[in-house]
Amino acid sequence: MAQILRRTTTNIVADELRKRIMSGQLREGEQVRQEAIATELGVSRIPVREALRQLEAEGLITLVSHKGAEVTRLEPSEIAELFEVRIMLESWMFEHAIEHITESHLEAAEKLIASMRNDAMIEEWGALNWQFHETLYTPARKPATMKILRRVHDNIDRYVRLQITLTEDSQERAHREHQAIVDAARNKNAKVAVALLNDHINHVKEQLLANLVSKESLE
Known part of the structure; x- marks a missing residue:
């Protein structure tokens, strides 16, 4: 006991x-x-x-x-590597998920987008962002991969949250990209949905790394 x-x-x-x-x-x-x-x-x-x-x-x-x-302090190269892992795992998961995804999954994802639009919830952005992605990948039924992916998200979440809070443009672009991903999944267009997901992750990665390099140059 x-x-x-x-x-x-x-x-x-x-x-x-x-x-x-x-x-x-x-x-x-x-x-x-x-x-x-x-x-x-x-x-x-x-x-x-x-x-x-x-x-x-x-x-x-x-x-x-x-x-x-x-x-733990992550170097920019380590953050970039984790984003590359995200792209590989999430593309694979999402592709497998789309054929099994239901309207209830998509509605749940859209509710999470609405929550992220609420400025009062900005401190919870990381958790909500993970729930959004998790909701879309759950239909793939890959629990072991989901655990690995959760750990990757946790390791870069503090950096991503900081990036998102820097400008309203970053937030609005994330909302638009999330909704576009949901729309493609609703249309069962796996190729477009995965491409939009990859573009979304790459954009966050590039903007985050650019800000980190800029910050280091000022220190």
Whole structure:
């Protein structure tokens, strides 16, 4: 019984730290101190340590000898690589999903687009964006690939969310591209739908990397 309780506490701590990392509350390179987190959350150091190991496996935390844990910093080349993985996996998933996709899937995706249009939900953009893509790929019935893809999304979400919040143009273009993808899926046009998806992911990638390079040149 105690072992089950510890695992539950670990998951609660991991969920809280993951949320802070993906929202930007914990910034890349920032140290995550076990003692401080344990005190703040009212738990022992054991579930905090286990949660950090879990997040390390997800790529969100880096455990450094003699320094402890810090939020993983991704280089532009690593971010570009993760986007390439996204294109490969999501194209494959979407192509398999379209023949099984239903109107209820598409309506759910459109509701998520509407939620993302609401400025009050901007802090939840990453979660909503993942739910949008997940909804479209679920009919493919590829649960193992979906788990891998979720991890890829989590690793680049904090960067994408920052990009989306920089300008209204970025937000509006994302909304238009999402709706175009849904429309193509509704028409069962797999070739067009996958092409639109690839263009969408590539556009986010190019804009994000351009802003990261620009930011580095100013520092």
